[in-house]
Amino acid sequence: MALFNLTMLNVSGLTALIQINMAGISLKNVVDKVKNNGLVRYRTVINAERIIVTTPEALAEVLTTKSYQFKKPDIVVTALKPIAGDGILLAEGDQHKTQRRTLLPAFAYRHIKELYGLMWEISSDAVTSLTEAVSAASKIDRQPYITDISTWASKVTLDIIFVAGMGQSVDSVRDQDAKYRTLQSIYKTVFTQQRQDLIMFILRIWVLPRWALPYVPLKRNIELGKAAKTLRDICRQLIRQKKSDLESELADKTEKDILTVSLSYGGFTEDELIEQLLTFLVAGHETTATALTWAVYVLSKNPDMQTRLRDEIRTHLRSPSSPNGTEDLATVIDNNMPYLHAVCQEVLRYFAPVPITFREAAVNTSISGTPIPAGTQIAIVPRATNHDKSLWGDDARVFNPDRYLSQAKQPHVDPLDEVAHVENSKKNAGTRSNYATLTFLHGPRSCIGQSFSKSELAILLATLVGRFEFALADESMRDETKLKLRRGATNRPINGMNVKITLIEGW
Ligand code: HEM
Structure with a gap:
């Protein structure tokens, strides 16, 4: 299992260095340990920015009320389509x-x-x-x-x-x-x-x-x-x-x-x-x-x-x-x-x-009142929320x-x-x-x-x-x-x- 070192920022600016693993297991700690208002921003090893959605209110927007404003990322679609x-x-x-x-x-x-x-x-x-x-x-x-x-x-x-x-x-x-x-x-x-x-x-x-x-x-x-x-x-x-x-x-x-x-x-x-x-x-x-x-x-x-x-x-x-x-x-x-x-x-x-799934903002939108520009990468982490x-x-x-x-x-x-x-x-x-339960x-x-x-x-x-x-x-x-x-x-x-x-x- 690959481990990535990431710089982790919560929305209020607190910085913490954490280890994250793509199976969503270490992300469990993020939800508890990084104080946040529903969104936690981090940078991956390739310096791409991602946002983890944590609270029920924020999740409800991404998954239900604004579901079609968030699409599956192209890289996921290209990889999965031939077999799935x-x-x-x-x-x-x-x-x-x-x-x-x-x-x-x-x-x-x-x-x-x-x-x-x-x-x-x-x-x-x-x-x-x-x-x-x-x-x-x-x-x-x-x-x-x-x-x-x-x-x-x-x-x-x-x-x-x-x-x-x-x-x-x-x-x-x-x-x-x-x-x-x-x-x-x-x-x-x-x-x-x-x-x-x-x-x-x-x-x-x-x-x-x-x-x-x-x-x-x-x-x-x-x-x-x-x-x-x-x-x-x-x-x-x-x-x-x-x-x-x-x-x-x-x-x-x-x-x-x-x-x-x-x-x-x-x-x-x-x-x-x-x-x-x-x-x-x-x-x-x-x-x-x-x-x-x-x-x-x-x-x-x-x-x-x-x-x-x-x-x-x-x-x-x-x-x-x-x-x-x-x-x-x-x-x-x-x-x-x-x-x-x-x-x-x-x-x-x-x-x-x-354990984890991804979305990408298809349009300029917002989550919990925070502006989210089109193209923003989003992570939803059942293993953490559960x-x-x-x-x-x-x-x-x-x-x-x-x-x-x-x-x-x-x-x-x-x-x-x-x-x-x-x-x-x-x-x-x-x-x-x-x-x-996600x-x-x-x-x-x-x-x-x-x-x-x-x-x-x-x-x-x-x-x-x-x-x-x-x-x-x-x-x-x-x-x-x-x-x-x-x-x-x-x-x-x-x-x-x-x-x-x-x-x-x-x-
Ligand atoms: C314990 C078993 C299962 C789990 C945990 C599970 C979990 C999930 C999750 C998390 C998604 C959403 C993925 C995303 O949008 O990022 C999903 C979608 C889907 N699952 Fe399952 N699944 C299970 C079993 C099944 C079974 C048995 C079937 C079919 C017989 C199935 C068919 C689908 C389909 C077609 C979608 C896409 C739905 C849509 O986008 O409208 N899944 N599943």
């Missing part, structure tokens, strides 16, 4: 508004509820194969099975987005069809950082115009170019297959995967839909995999929480090996399992998988799921219903503002997949913790501040997350 698609994540202005309106119905909670069964089935399959590996290890050398849970998490979340997002049959994933295997290996390559990524980063900032970047003859650049083309070919095949399935007499018109719902609402050409699918594949699997990795990590460190969670899971849910259950999984999980819900919420708060003591109290940096249990039970609110969500979150966890951001550019990912995380965690006991394979990993994190849009330990897994009989 030219879709809703990177669109701006009216184009973004139209795409968001068209896609929103597919992500509404009423649709996501219908995906619980599918998500459960995929998680159960994955847990069943893990059970086989764990049992085999204990038979051979009577040792707990040790594996990197972050690699496992990446695979299972790709399974889920492939099936629940793209409507591919579960069988094709079980049999590891060719498209799926190619996707798996492409994302592995794309998300594994290489030295040449740094060279491309430098060329992008200082040296080359945007149009010239794809032609740089570096091995890594050529590899990414090929990956981008293959990803688009796969998405085109998926869309054509889905369209022809939907046109056939025998088609199951009730399928609720995101691609089917998006196709049924119309509004995109084939090429546009390809870009959206790429976006969902990238935005929708590494993020949840990161959350799941941290969830297993923190439960491995806290056996009491793990046992309490397992008890709740075993009381309310059938085991993954039981044949088709009849219970309404969405109702059980969302309404009857407060501790599961609290653990997931706290994981998403404490370990915000997207740990801000002025919002969360003195235990902001303690992992404590109980903070979500202390209020009277809240009804399920569709997170994409901004008005209801703000009202509900205000009461949540005793914070004074909805903007105290995991999915807020406003018109908030994560459209948050209902999907919250449900997915709860289901994956339930099937895993219901079945197994987890412990850290290496106790030196206990102090999370010492873990080296991967650079990139999401942050996970560079060397994976090795855990000991033991089967707990009875479920």
